[in-house]
Amino acid sequence: MCLLTPSDLHRIFEKLDVNNDGLVCLEELNRLLQMTGNSCHYSLEELESLVEKKSLGFSEFLFFYNSISEQKNGESRGGEDTEELESDLVKTFKVFDLDGDGFITSQELECVLKRLGLWDGKDCRTMIRFYDTNLDGRLDFQEFKTMMLLTKA
Template sequence: MEEGGGSPHRNRALHRPSPSFRLRSPSLNTVRLRRVFDLFDQNGDGEITVDELALALDRLGLGADPDELASTVAIYIPPGRAGLAFDDFEALHRSLGDALFGAADPGDEKAAAAAAAAEEEEQDMREAFRVFDEDGDGFISAAELQVVLAKLGLPEARNIGRVHEMICSVDQDRDGRVDFREFKHMMQGISVWGA
């Protein structure tokens, strides 16, 4: 055990960048970064001074040498200002991200947009799945499908045999019900077929 009771692994963990440092979605990254900026801006004046940044890092257990911190941050503070405005803080964050992970690929924005669209599609499918999964057990049973079909006024709802056939047509693991993966596969098939 080290003197002072600290863990020998603690400092090594601080040097590994968090996978969440740079999010795939630029808009989510900006929102998250704005929250961090507001937390660091102790007096709420719209600027983070080197002292405020040092205090925040110290509270997070990431104490930095004040002189090194000042020299690193100084290049991002425009002349005549006491600290980093949000845009300056964002530039500092981007620069640190580039240093830790390499420069962002210009294709990242396209990939981020595609990832955001895929995430939105996934959320929409989960919401649709919850409409069918009335008891919230993670499966759509024939009885649940029949109820939804009846609410939609579809004639298939009158015949439970037809409802079972509908379930069987997408029930890949043959357990008599549809899980989210099977539902998603079915919905993607409909989207492609209908396009």
């Protein structure tokens, strides 16, 4: 999948830092990993052992993200198989398909992007229309898969 920019990560960090203390606790970090369908699954104890802290500042958050990204990229370069890619895409699709009806609407896309701090204020209908090959105003899994594979970094 596409790697996030430092600006994207900063917005996500700010959303996670609900008490504005400049720190993100491991529970919030773990929730983010699960919510985004990240295939790296850690218990809170494993996360604490990995980062050796109970909370992360922004620079530590960036380092953690980069470490996981490098790990995933290394796996991909080693020959990520089609089944794993498909599984990751299904998990990601489910993150955006908020009502579980098998389609992603522009409202769902906007809602998830806002939740992640990635919405730039643009109309999500344009993105949906661009990849909506059957012109029903929403993305099914195949259309979503095409979008993700065409925008892969």
